[in-house]
Amino acid sequence: MNKVKVGVVGLGRLGKVHAQNLRYKIPGAELTAACSIVPAELEYAKNELGVTDVYTDYKEMLAKADIDAVVIVTTSSEHCWQIEAALDAGKHVFSEKPLGVDVAQCKQAEAAVERHPELTFMLGFMRRYDKSYSYAKQKIEEGAIGTPYLVKATGIDPEAFVEGAIRFAKNSGGIFLDMAIHDIDLMRWFLGCEATEVYAMGATFKHPEFKEAGDDETGVAVYKFENGAMGMIHVGRTAPYGYHVETEIVGTEGSIRISAVPEKNQARLYNTNGVCAECVGSFPERFEEAYLIEVQEFVDCVLQGKAPGVSVYDGTKSTAIGYATTEAWRTGKAVKLN
Ligand SMILES: NC(=O)c1ccc[n+]([C@@H]2O[C@H](COP(=O)([O-])OP(=O)(O)OC[C@H]3O[C@@H](n4cnc5c(N)ncnc54)[C@H](O)[C@@H]3O)[C@@H](O)[C@H]2O)c1
Missing domain, CATH: 3.40.50.720 (NAD(P)-binding Rossmann-like Domain)
Incomplete structure (x- = not known):
């Protein structure tokens, strides 16, 4: 073929x-x-x-x-x-x-x-194929930050899309299942081990419709991993400035920050507001290249008979962690993972 x-x-x-x-x-x-x-x-x-x-x-x-x-x-x-x-x-x-x-x-x-x-089977966790995320993974493997012990992830959708999120809230399965799955996968990937415990909470300050639908507008979850490492995920739906996806991996000898400023590009606008970097506007814009690279990888795997970097088990594990996070958020109690 x-x-x-x-x-x-x-x-x-x-x-x-x-x-x-x-x-x-x-x-x-x-x-x-x-x-x-x-x-x-x-x-x-x-x-x-x-x-x-x-x-x-x-x-x-x-x-x-x-x-x-x-x-x-x-x-x-x-x-x-x-x-x-x-x-x-x-x-x-x-x-x-x-x-x-x-x-x-x-x-x-x-x-x-x-x-x-x-x-060949491959699951579309495209952030692993984003050039900044794959660079970070390579640097961790090379030992550039020593032993990674903490992942801090932020994923906030733009306020501009909040009407759609409100309509979807009743059927979203809750903010963590809806929004945290990529960060859950990335935490496991960067730390190279599995989560054992999660504690989570949510809040709604701007759009009470989320609470009325049994959901929340924003949420924070903290994780413990089997080797003692930690994770923290902050998700939300109301970033006034655009699409805010940012990740930091902290290790014993340094740290790596991905999109520390979620800027649209490297241009700066100098005007009466000062010196401004516009924020990236949406996930298709931010991850345009990653969507292409991941499907290219799938096609290459089929043609060359190699195994893709994302397996079916990554899908099951991230889903199980997503459910445990949701249970922790709904009950207010720490939940242990098998
Ligand atoms: N990786 C990412 O960053 C990312 C981003 C957005 C969406 N997604 C995922 O991609 C999937 C699609 O999301 P979307 O935003 O494009 O949704 P969408 O609602 O815009 O499109 C889904 C399409 O599926 C089709 N469909 C549904 N059931 C079908 C069936 N039984 N047979 C044939 N067609 C059927 C419908 O025609 C519909 O247009 C979801 O699972 C979503 O979680 C992933």
């Missing part, structure tokens, strides 16, 4: 990004089929991507389309059964995060991956 023929399922907000990359930017991939339950998205596939082999039924795409692999970008509750069906149909699978919406579903996906060691 010198090209991987791919079918994409889900062409919403992120599906369009992956589909554009597969169609126009990844030479080893050929986007040959698309599936969505939304007719307008299939029109998009035909008109904007030139993909004419389109389906409203995922199983039909698996059975009929000329594809070696699927890229799953559907609603989170659909991921696990779609992963299983694709692997059982002999297709390589890239799935967006989260792996599943509960641990039982994740275990079902794990079993399917284990049934098919001949096929």
Whole structure:
């Protein structure tokens, strides 16, 4: 095989990004089929991507389309059964995060991956493929900061998108499941071990609608890891200045800060407000390159038969930690992880 023929399922907000990359930017991939339950998205596939082999039924795409692999970008509750069906149909699978919406579903996906060691499976924790995050990981492995013992992560969505977050709050599963999953994965990755205990709390100061929906506007969780290291995650939905994603890893001999100022670019605006750096506006903007690199990595893994850097087990573990964090937040008690 010198090209991987791919079918994409889900062409919403992120599906369009992956589909554009597969169609126009990844030479080893050929986007040959698309599936969505939304007719307008299939029109998009035909008109904007030139993909004419389109389906409203995922199983039909698996059975009929000329594809070696699927890229799953559907609603989170659909991921696990779609992963299983694709692997059982002999297709390589890239799935967006989260792996599943509960641990039982994740275990079902794990079993399917284990049934098919001949096929590639990769989960879309794209921050690991962001150049600054992968550089930080490399520096830690080289010993540049000694032994890492603390990860501090901030992830605050822009206030500009708060209306959507309020509408979604009732079904979000709570702020930590909704917003902390990437940081949970990064903590495990940077520290190289597993969390054993979590304590969490939330607060709502600006939009009471979050509390009314049983959620919170902001939250903080602290973690203990099996080697004694610590983690701290601050998530929120109301950054007035833009999309604030920042991570610091502290070690015995130094620290690494990623996006200490979440700036849009290196330009500075000098005017009556002083010297200003505009903030990056949204996740597609901040992680545009990482979305491309991760799917490129998936395609390379399929072509070269190598194992991707993110496994199905990373998906299950992060989901389990997300649930424990949510339990700690809801009960106000520390929760131990197995
Ligand atoms: N890695 C990241 O940073 C990141 C960012 C955003 C979203 N995501 C994940 O990507 C996934 C999609 O998110 P989104 O924001 O694009 O959502 P979205 O609602 O915009 O799009 C989801 C699409 O899935 C399609 N769909 C749903 N069920 C289907 C089914 N059974 N068969 C075929 N198509 C189906 C719908 O057509 C819908 O348009 C989610 O799981 C989300 O968690 C990840």
